[in-house]
Amino acid sequence: MNKSLNVIVIGAGICGLSSAIWLRRAGHAVTLIDREGPGAGASFGNAGLLAQWAVVPVNTPDLPVTALKYMANPRSPFFMQWGALPQLVPWLVKFVANSRPARVQHMVSGIAGIVTDSVEQHIALTRGTRAERWIANSDLSYVYPSRQAFEADRLTWEYKRTEGFEPELIEGSAVQEAEPMLAPGIGCLAVLKGHGHILNPGAYMQDLARVLEDEGGRVVRAEARDIHIEGGQVRAVDTDQGRMACDKAVLAAGIWSRPLMNKLGLKVPLVAERGYHLHFSDPSQMPRNPMMITQGKFAVNPMATGLRCAGTVELGNADKGPSRRPLKHIARHVKRIFPGLRHAGVEEWMGFRPSTPDSLPLIGEIGQTGVFAAFGHQHIGLTAGPKTGRIVAAQIDGQPPNIDLAPYDANRFG
Numbered sequence: 234m235n236k237s238l239n240v241i242v243i244g245a246g247i248c249g250l251s252s253a254i255w256l257r258r259a260g261h262a263v264t265l266i267d268r269e270g271p272g273a274g275a276s277f278g279n280a281g282l283l284a285q286w287a288v289v290p291v292n293t294p295d296l297p298v299t300a301l302k303y304m305a306n307p308r309s310p311f312f313m314q315w316g317a318l319p320q321l322v323p324w325l326v327k328f329v330a331n332s333r334p335a336r337v338q339h340m341v342s343g344i345a346g347i348v349t350d351s352v353e354q355h356i357a358l359t360r361g362t363r364a365e366r367w368i369a370n371s372d373l374s375y376v377y378p379s380r381q382a383f384e385a386d387r388l389t390w391e392y393k394r395t396e397g398f399e400p401e402l403i404e405g406s407a408v409q410e411a412e413p414m415l416a417p418g419i420g421c422l423a424v425l426k427g428h429g430h431i432l433n434p435g436a437y438m439q440d441l442a443r444v445l446e447d448e449g450g451r452v453v454r455a456e457a458r459d460i461h462i463e464g465g466q467v468r469a470v471d472t473d474q475g476r477m478a479c480d481k482a483v484l485a486a487g488i489w490s491r492p493l494m495n496k497l498g499l500k501v502p503l504v505a506e507r508g509y510h511l512h513f514s515d516p517s518q519m520p521r522n523p524m525m526i527t528q529g530k531f532a533v534n535p536m537a538t539g540l541r542c543a544g545t546v547e548l549g550n551a552d553k554g555p556s557r558r559p560l561k562h563i564a565r566h567v568k569r570i571f572p573g574l575r576h577a578g579v580e581e582w583m584g585f586r587p588s589t590p591d592s593l594p595l596i597g598e599i600g601q602t603g604v605f606a607a608f609g610h611q612h613i614g615l616t617a618g619p620k621t622g623r624i625v626a627a628q629i630d631g632q633p634p635n636i637d638l639a640p641y642d643a644n645r646f647g
């Protein structure tokens with residue numbers, strides 16, 4: 234172990250909480266700050282899937298064709314805040330450029346490096362603590378209307394197979410035997426066995442914050458306004474509660490990491506992929522396992538407090554309120570695929586996936602400043618957060634882990 238350092242972690246989502254806990258376990262003095270308290274961002278309302286199989290980025294080689302099809306279809310699962318288009322164009326150009334086959338294989342391997350052992354990583358983070366009760370083992374089914382629709386999704390499965398994910402197919406009436414709440418018209422499930430999900434992401438974040446405190450870390454409500462660098466090295470974080478001195482800092486503020494990176498003089502192309510959930514309380518039916526609804530592009534998760542349906546992509550800003558169309562889109566598909574579902578109430582939510590144009594996060598030291606990035610996890614942050622935290626803690630501790638960290642290089646955007 235390095236000498237004990239005074240470390241400030243900015244942002245108490247899954248990435249910040251995991252970094253803080255692993256840093257504390259390495260013997261460092263850790264202060265985790267969040268302007269709203271733990272789990273206020275995307276980590277609160279996500280679909281809760283430990284998506285070990287989610288190795289395929291959105292920008293695959295068929296992206297240009299799919300995007301055109303989606304734009305021509307008013308009922309597609311893709312939405313855009315058109316007013317934000319001028320700011321999005323530079324990011325979109327890079328995002329599309331990364332959909333070349335060679336780049337996609339690079340992204341698939343990079344994503345696989347941080348997601349495929351997710352359940353094990355969450356268990357390691359929480360073993361013997363109050364937070365372990367939120368982790369469940371499960372299978373995951375991709376829900377297709379027919380075998381033909383599954384076969385049309387061949388490109389995604391080809392990439393998944395390169396990382397060892399081979400689905401088991403269930404067809405015909407066996408679909409409704411496996412998941413009785415699915416509508417009769419659903420004809421094919423592609424099942425991936427042996428994964429996991431979180432039973433209540435918001436409560437999980439709250440408990441992880443308590444775990445940090447139980448183990449001697451501090452959780453403080455404060456907003457980071459700047460990172461104070463002197464002689465090329467971080468010396469303090471400036472917050473609305475005053476200047477907090479530190480030896481090292483971890484930037485894990487999700488989509489809001491971008492303005493703090495700008496203050497460090499780095500322009501990271503990070504945009505908000507806005508996503509939504511409908512959370513049904515007291516549902517009359519629950520699926521046996523989580524599912525991905527391929528036609529609607531959202532996930533369904535049986536949680537401790539009800540049934541959560543979460544997903545869709547709306548490109549836009551992080552400073553604008555929710556749109557109605559993505560929520561209506563999820564509601565319409567829920568009605569169609571779960572025709573017998575009744576419920577007592579429904580909660581609506583929107584959150585921001587922090588997304589880079591190469592679909593890979595930034596993990597590691599920014600220059601030689603002593604500031605470490607732990608953000609940019611797009612669709613897989615809950616899955617990859619604990620491993621990200623472990624990597625960052627090991628780096629700060631001077632013991633880099635034995636995996637290729639080049640894909641996540643925090644300086645790759647210049």
Ligand SMILES: Cc1cc2nc3c(=O)[nH]c(=O)nc-3n(C[C@H](O)[C@H](O)[C@H](O)COP(=O)(O)OP(=O)(O)OC[C@H]3O[C@@H](n4cnc5c(N)ncnc54)[C@H](O)[C@@H]3O)c2cc1C
Pocket residue numbers: 243244245246247248249266267268269270271272273274275276277278279280281282283284455456457458485486487488489490506507508509510532543544545583584585586587607608609610611612613614615616617618
């Ligand atoms: C609809 C939807 C469904 C999803 N489903 C899944 C899923 O099933 N599985 C999966 O793996 N991922 C999923 N994701 C993605 C995942 O939720 C995110 O990648 C992940 O939560 C990002 O975590 P984070 O810690 O980087 O950021 P966040 O959870 O957004 O946390 C950032 C924190 O930083 C704080 N903060 C911001 N600025 C400051 C500041 N200046 N000072 C102090 N604090 C600050 C915020 O208050 C917030 O608490 C989903 C996302 C969405 C939107």
